Amino acid sequence: MGKLINKIVFLINSIVAFGLLLSYLLPYVSPKTFPLLSVLSLTVPIFIVINLIFLIYWIVLLNKRLILSLLVLILGFSHVSSLYKLSGKSWDEEERGVTLLSFNVRSFDRFDWIGSGKIPQNISALVKEQNPDIFCAQEFYNNPDTNFSQYPYKYENFNNDNGELALVVFSKFPIINKGSLHFKKTANNIIFSDLVINSDTIRVYNVHLQSHKISSNTDRLANEDSEKLLKRVQTSFERQQEQAEMLIKHMDASPYKNIVMGDFNNTPYSYVYNKIISNDLKDTFKEAGSGFGKTFEFDLFPLRIDFILIQDNIEVLEFKNFDMELSDHYPIFSRIKL
Template structure:
């Protein structure tokens, strides 16, 4: 009889763990739906999708716990994890990528350069600019898609001529995010060794902010449309990153937590809504495109997101096909997430997708080799 209180405590703890298991298993199932529910309608599933890695790991731990306990309850998390096998391979690739053929390939690079002034480092902008140019030039990619290129100058022709020269490219195509701003350069850029036969931009109807640039060019004998996309940012500021860092260290008070979390949730909600509309514009452009496509860019969203699911529909993901290891591309003060992508039509094969873990921006550059089928 003296052991009954202890047994009751163990039973109570077991029931609490099971309840948490059920809640987090349902949450993971709901997170899977973030690929299919338009955040323009509801952002609840989008928020859950953002927590996919946490939910996946906790369900894995629950499964191991029940396995050790010898309970059939492990089947709940096991089933939910098996349902989510496809999202998992978009975050981690175990098998090594294929070896690059000696000829007949086109190398692509995508890089968000964070205004050419890595604010997290406190290094002079000129030094960062030089390092970024040196990195891009050293990669010898046939096409480089650059997001968030910035320069205080209004000498557009001179700045981009210098960029093309220092990175060793024959052609440079660019467009300011806000074309009406002639006093400062803040642009999407496509650097290429091939001439474009046509270029154009993508913007939301009735708005001047342009979030996409594409160029039609001949690659390996075929005309291909190369997109450079930069979907709506969450626009987190220094105080937001500091708040996230303080949480990880357990240094936030109740009032600060409420204000900080509310501010970030509001920004996420707004960005999800904008990206939903931008996704529709990209889909229309893709459906009207008569050529095979390659999409490079910063989606500011994860592989489980609605925008990724819609834009990548019918396309291949270079990381999934030719990557190895973790695919996270954001290097800032957030949990590891993959938000930079290279997608391509089935007309190509991919080799040696690489995340370049260099500290020049809050994004890691990504690259891949493509060849015609």
């Protein structure tokens, strides 16, 4: 009986291992070519976790079938390290570097989704406590209860018809140039600011790629029409590809080192992330983070869809994210050395 059970378990293991192996190709598959396949990039964390469970199962039984999941996980080491990092990076506290914070503030809980009543004040307090040199905010709403007066320089850009939600770059360094990529027919956008830091100039992109409008609550998600949901996500993936291509073209023309911060609305296993980071950038979480690095509240599994990406020749000193209920996203922080 035990042998039969193990055969069935191994059959399921083989299917899941093949699924994970197939997912390794997703970063190289254009959403415009295979939009349905691109949607599968959202499920990669599930495949990784299930393969880890199978690996532990076979290890406990001292069974040679452990080789299958072990081999697949080793082949996709970069995928596994994108999901979870065992330890962060230690740094000399005397070396302050330049500090960065990115946060989708979800209009400071404008419609009381969280029910705290103090979200604008709490986010202001977080930013004041962390005191980043550069703070990129997405879904920014001009709330009278916020206070970011510590920043002498600011670039705020609205890309929607009602002029309410914005992308904002707050900076302690002078902004000598700024602009927007002006996405059409959407409130999502990318803006950039050229900042003078000592004798150097850095271009900072604040990114908010196309939203899927997927609920983080599994009950509400289950009640959605699956066909409509799938079509909407496929369309948003295609639009993200167009937006990422605009960003890459703009970065290619940049005369400065580039830093990309913000909400990608996509995972590190996606075509969009892979195309952007392939442009001589590196992921500060993978360089210095620890744990799951979760940046979005989702019931099923930890999602990392917000990133701070820096030029390859810039050193990452520190990375951390904050498990604080201030939005449906979590703020991320990095310290770098130019």
